[in-house]
Amino acid sequence: MSDEKQYRVYLCGGSSCTACGRDALLRVLEDELWAWELESEVEVYVSGCQDHCDYSPNLKIWPGPYQYKALTTEAIKKIVEQHLLNNTPVAEHLADSSHRR
Ligand code: FES
DSSP states (O other), X not given: OOOOOSEEEEEEOSHHHHHTTHHHHHHHHHHHHHHTTOTTTEEEEEESOOSOGGGOSOEEXXXXXXXXXXXXXHHHHHIIXXXXXXXXXXXXXXXXXXXXX
16 A cells, blocks of 8 residues: 555745745645645645746646646635645646646
8 A cells, every 4th residue: 555645736935936925825735734634645845946937926736737826825725625625626727838637
């Protein structure tokens, strides 16, 4: 049996995304994962620049990749509830370059 988590979330920690509130978004992300009891299913990382600085702040989810852009507190909550809890990507926050089903 594998103890690999179902999802990996890479929140961009590059300078542009950090200036756009990455630290606060990380706290929201961790709070939401805790609230939905998803800590055992989701691994969170802070990555380097994801080359989408014009759309900061950004995060990427694997399997995918699903590239989410222009994140807000509300977007993070929606991504956790829809994508990570119910396996349904949140179309309105996906970058154009993102993998789509
Ligand atoms: S700093 Fe986040 S995409 Fe470049």
